[in-house]
Structure formats: C-alpha cells, structure tokens
Amino acid sequence: MIVPADPLLAVDSPAVTRRSVVRGYEVAVSARRLVKRYKDGTEANRGINIDLRRGEVIAILGPNGAGKTTFLRQVTTELRPSSGRITVFGVDTVRDPERARQMMGIAPQEAGLFESLRVRDHLELFARLKGLSRRAAAAAAAKTMEDLDLVADANRRVRTLSAGQRRRILLGLALVGHPPLLVLDEPTTGLDPAARRAMWNILRRAVGNGASVILSTHYMEEAERLSDRIGIISTGRLIAFGTLAELTACLDCRYRLTFHDSSDPSADLCVERYATFGELQAEIARRRLSEYSIAGATLEDVYLELVGERFPDEAAQGERR
Amino acid sequence: MTRRVSDIWCVFQIHLERVRAEAGPFILAALVFPAAMYLFATAVGSEASAGVDDTERRLRFLAGSIVFSLSLTAISWLGYLLLENRFTGRLRLFATLPLAASSYAFGILLFGLAQAALGTSSLLLVSRFFGVRTALTLPAAFLLVVLIVLMMLCGCGIALVIASHARSFSEGSLLTDALGAGFVLVAPIYYAPESLPRALQYLSRLLPTTYAARAVQATLTGRHDVTDDLLVLAFMALVTLTVGFRSMRWRED
Numbered sequence: 053m054i055v056p057a058d059p060l061l062a063v064d065s066p067a068v069t070r071r072s073v074v075r076g077y078e079v080a081v082s083a084r085r086l087v088k089r090y091k092d093g094t095e096a097n098r099g100i101n102i103d104l105r106r107g108e109v110i111a112i113l114g115p116n117g118a119g120k121t122t123f124l125r126q127v128t129t130e131l132r133p134s135s136g137r138i139t140v141f142g143v144d145t146v147r148d149p150e151r152a153r154q155m156m157g158i159a160p161q162e163a164g165l166f167e168s169l170r171v172r173d174h175l176e177l178f179a180r181l182k183g184l185s186r187r188a189a190a191a192a193a194a195k196t197m198e199d200l201d202l203v204a205d206a207n208r209r210v211r212t213l214s215a216g217q218r219r220r221i222l223l224g225l226a227l228v229g230h231p232p233l234l235v236l237d238e239p240t241t242g243l244d245p246a247a248r249r250a251m252w253n254i255l256r257r258a259v260g261n262g263a264s265v266i267l268s269t270h271y272m273e274e275a276e277r278l279s280d281r282i283g284i285i286s287t288g289r290l291i292a293f294g295t296l297a298e299l300t301a302c303l304d305c306r307y308r309l310t311f312h313d314s315s316d317p318s319a320d321l322c323v324e325r326y327a328t329f330g331e332l333q334a335e336i337a338r339r340r341l342s343e344y345s346i347a348g349a350t351l352e353d354v355y356l357e358l359v360g361e362r363f364p365d366e367a368a369q370g371e372r373r
Numbered sequence: 374m375t376r377r378v379s380d381i382w383c384v385f386q387i388h389l390e391r392v393r394a395e396a397g398p399f400i401l402a403a404l405v406f407p408a409a410m411y412l413f414a415t416a417v418g419s420e421a422s423a424g425v426d427d428t429e430r431r432l433r434f435l436a437g438s439i440v441f442s443l444s445l446t447a448i449s450w451l452g453y454l455l456l457e458n459r460f461t462g463r464l465r466l467f468a469t470l471p472l473a474a475s476s477y478a479f480g481i482l483l484f485g486l487a488q489a490a491l492g493t494s495s496l497l498l499v500s501r502f503f504g505v506r507t508a509l510t511l512p513a514a515f516l517l518v519v520l521i522v523l524m525m526l527c528g529c530g531i532a533l534v535i536a537s538h539a540r541s542f543s544e545g546s547l548l549t550d551a552l553g554a555g556f557v558l559v560a561p562i563y564y565a566p567e568s569l570p571r572a573l574q575y576l577s578r579l580l581p582t583t584y585a586a587r588a589v590q591a592t593l594t595g596r597h598d599v600t601d602d603l604l605v606l607a608f609m610a611l612v613t614l615t616v617g618f619r620s621m622r623w624r625e626d
Binding site: 128129130131132149150151153154156158160162163164165166168169170173177178180181182183225 | 376379380383384386387390391393461462463465466467468469470471472473623624625
C-alpha cells in the first residue's frame with residue numbers, strides 16, 4: 053500500500069499549526085485526524101491528515117461515496133467534523149467559520165444559480181457578499197468575466213446560458229475577489245473536453261496569481277495535469293497522498309503492456325502490468341506479440357491498484373464503447 | 374454592522390432581480406387571490422349579513438384580504454423561496470460565503486416586506502374602485518405599517534421552520550401553501566368569530582392572522598386601539614422567528 057508521502061507535513065504540533073507554517077512551508081489548509089461520523093453510524097471520513105501548502109494545487113480522487121465531498125464540505129465549514137481539526141491559514145474552521153470562509157472561494161458540486169439574474173449581477177452581488185465595496189465588486193466582477201471569457205454574456209440571464217457557461221459562472225463566484233484559497237468540488241464534471249481545458253487554464257491563472265487550490269475530481273487527466281499533489285480517498289480514508297512521481301514510484305508494477313489477444317480476436321485490448329521491464333520483455337517474447345504498446349505506470353494504475361476498480365469516467369467510456 | 378446591512382441588502386437585491394424578471398406571478402399571488410376573495414366574501418356576505426352596516430362589512434373584508442395577501446406572501450411565497458433555494462442548491466452559494474445565516478433570512482424578509490408593501494398598497498388602491506372608503510389617518514397608517522411588519526415576521530418565522538425541516542421540496546411546498554391559506558380560512562377574518570365552531574374559535578386564538586385582521590380593520594377605520602393585538606403579534610413574531618432562526622443552520626452536524 054502507498055502511504056501518505058512527505059513526512060515533513062506529518063508534523064502535528066499545535067505550536068507549529070498556530071503559525072500556519074510547517075517547516076518553512078506556509079500552510080493554506082491543515083486537516084488533522086479528521087473524522088466525520090453520521091448519526092446512523094456511517095463514517096464518511098476516518099482520520100484524514102492533509103496539508104495544502106500556499107500556492108499549491110491538490111486533487112482529491114476516489115470512487116463515488118468514498119468521502120471526497122464530505123472532506124471538502126468540512127473544509128468549507130458546511131459540515132461540522134465529528135472530531136479532528138481543520139485550519140485555513142491558521143483559522144480554525146469550527147471555531148470561526150465565517151472568518152475561515154472569508155479566505156475561501158468555493159464552487160460546490162451541486163449549487164444552483166439564480167436563473168433570472170444576469171451574469172454581471174451574479175458576480176457583482178456575490179463579490180459584495182464577500183465583503184467588497186460596491187466599486188471594488190464591480191471591478192472584480194469585470195475582471196472575473198474577462199478571465200472567464202464571459203464579457204460577451206455579461207448582460208445575459210443565467211437561464212439562457214449553456215451548462216458550460218453556468219459552470220464558468222460557478223467558478224467565477226469562487227474566483228471573484230481573488231480569495232487565497234479555492235475549494236472546488238468536481239469543477240469540470242459534465243463539461244466537454246474543450247470547456248474542461250478552458251477551465252484548467254482559468255485555474256492555472258488563478259494559481260499563478262497566488263491562489264491555493266484543493267479540488268475533487270473524477271478525471272485522472274485533470275488530476276495529473278492540474279495538481280502538484282494527489283490524494284486518493286477510499287472508504288473514508290486517505291490511502292495515498294503525494295506527487296504523481298511519488299505515487300507511481302510506490303507501485304509494485306510500474307510497466308504496462310497493452311495488446312490484442314490473438315487467441316480471442318473479438319476480445320477487448322488486454323492490459324497487463326509488470327514490476328520490471330525485463331519481466332515485460334519476457335512476456336512479449338512468450339506471447340510472440342508483434343503489435344503492442346508499452347507505457348510507464350500512470351495515475352490510473354495507482355488508482356486501480358489502490359482502489360481496485362475502474363475509474364468512474366473510464367468505466368463510463370467503456371460502457372459507451 | 375455596516376457589513377451586516379450590506380449583506381442583507383445584497384440578498385434582497387438578488388431576490389428582487391427575480392421579481393423584476395417574473396413580475397406577473399408575483400403580482401398574481403399578492404393581489405389577485407386576495408382581491409378575488411374580497412369580491413367573493415362581499416357577494417356572499419351581503420346576503421348572509423343583511424342589516425349589518427355595509428361599510429363596516431366591506432372594511433372587514435378588505436382587512437381580511439390584506440391579511441390574506443400578507444399570509445400568502447409571508448408563509449407561502451417566502452416559504453417557497455426558501456425551499457427553492459435549499460432544494461436547488463442555491464442555499465449552498467450563500468452558505469459557503471462569509472455571510473451570517475440571519476443576514477440571509479433578513480434579506481429574504483426584506484424582500485417579503487417589499488412585496489407586502491406592494492400588495493397592501495395595491496389592495497387599498499383597488500378597493501377604492503369597489504367603493505370601499507377607509508378612514509386611514511396618518512397615525513393609523515403608521516400602525517398599519519407596524520402590523521404588516523409584525524405579520525410578516527410571524528409568517529417568515531413559520532416559513533423558516535418549514536423550509537429548514539421539510540424533507541423534500543414538494544412536502545415543504547404543500548405545507549407552506551396549506552398554512553398560508555389555512556391560517557386565513559381558519560381565523561375569523563371574512564366572518565364574525567362567533568360564527569366559527571367552538572373548536573376553531575379556540576384554534577383561531579393561536580393564529581397571528583386573527584389578531585392581524587382585527588387590528589388592520591381597526592386601523593382602516595382610523596382607530597388606534599390596537600395595542601393588545603400588536604403586543605400579541607409582537608410576541609408571536611418573537612417566538613416564530615426565534616424558532617425559525619434556530620431551525621436554520623449553515624452548518625450540518
């Protein structure tokens with residue numbers, strides 16, 4: 053099993069967390085022994101320890117119902133932890149949720165927009181609710197619309213917009229006012245590939261401007277391309293946490309062979325994994341394969357080994373095929 | 374404090390924008406139903422209560438229609454908005470902001486008050502076309518405003534409780550509709566209290582609409598002796614709002 057990487061960040065000293073600094077890194081979010089137990093006894097999160105450094109992007113992966121959203125909702129103060137502690141830039145989210153929320157831009161997974169509000173109204177009014185003055189809110193809304201390529205739609209009512217545009221507004225509500233921390237729950241779910249890439253660029257710009265980001269996603273590629281570190285949550289536990297290189301380095305099988313099984317022409321592509329390149333070469337020779345592809349381990353391999361199931365978006369694509 | 378006022382104003386504006394875009398149904402809810410009820414009550418009442426002073430009867434029906442409009446606005450409409458915000462995920466947009474839950478509730482209440490002012494003014498104007506002559510003095514008008522605010526506070530508290538506890542949108546919506554109209558029909562608003570069955574007479578004493586209708590009728594005739602009714606309404610508003618705010622939580626356990 054891959055264990056949470058970066059022992060530097062496993063430091064759990066109250067004196068250290070008070071300063072929001074762990075060994076030279078300024079910490080945006082610190083979660084310690086986070087447990088969420090519901091009244092029916094279900095444990096959605098079981099002792100999660102995680103740190104998000106300032107300016108870093110963390111992607112949280114995991115199957116449906118693993119506890120990703122529960123974790124994020126505890127960070128955003130929507131859900132009270134049963135035990136454990138979360139701080140956002142040193143502010144305890146349980147003791148002072150309003151102050152913690154002042155530092156966050158949040159895009160919830162299932163949030164509805166006001167259909168009859170115009171795009172500009174949405175951004176301006178929510179910027180003011182974040183504490184900006186009327187003039188600052190207007191300027192922040194204009195900048196956000198520019199960043200999100202929504203200037204042409206500024207005066208359109210939300211009901212006339214596409215799903216992709218609505219998603220961009222939701223992200224805009226999180227981005228407006230440049231909060232230092234962005235918490236995004238599956239920000240690109242339901243978007244087409246082009247819209248998804250546009251969203252990634254927006255997030256990269258936000259990070260370039262100094263934001264720290266914690267996001268959950270169902271897309272491997274998103275996690276690989278956007279994040280500095282990746283956490284995998286399964287059955288409420290953080291079962292892996294580290295950079296992509298750290299995660300793949302811990303795999304038992306680091307090489308992947310993809311080929312057609314000649315004994316069964318109607319079968320799908322076969323994928324097999326090997327610990328060493330020598331073992332892989334031996335298998336190619338044994339099977340006398342003439343057409344095949346070789347790849348190093350990917351995040352998907354890590355996920356499959358840890359969670360033991362196909363990733364949701366891959367499974368969906370498989371079903372469509 | 375300034376921040377709190379600004380937050381309430383923003384929540385109000387967000388909901389006001391919606392009225393601008395969907396003015397028809399809002400006017401229908403605030404004006405047409407109560408006006409129709411006034412006409413119906415006048416038609417039925419003139420046959421049932423022959424000998425009673427026509428002006429007094431018309432003023433009672435007008436007061437009843439104003440309270441009907443307030444009840445619909447406060448319980449049914451505000452309840453509907455709160456439920457819609459909760460079950461369409463809009464509430465999460467507010468809950469994830471540095472915004473106090475009470476600011477959100479007061480923003481919605483302010484929106485309800487604006488609607489109530491619009492509905493009551495419209496009913497008073499329309500009633501003149503039906504030949505109703507009120508004797509509203511300036512002090513009585515001030516009392517009427519206070520009554521409207523208290524009735525709205527009571528209704529908002531009830532709407533908050535329903536919207537916080539409803540398990541589904543349809544369940545909550547049914548409840549707000551039933552209570553919005555039911556509070557008017559069960560209270561002695563369009564008819565004399567003694568004409569109600571004894572059980573309903575007792576029940577009606579627990580309803581804010583009973584006191585609001587009596588006090589509104591008094592102010593429409595230019596009387597100022599509504600202190601008792603105001604106090605009862607203020608007490609009810611305090612209770613319902615306290616329970617309402619306690620029911621409302623930004624953070625789930």
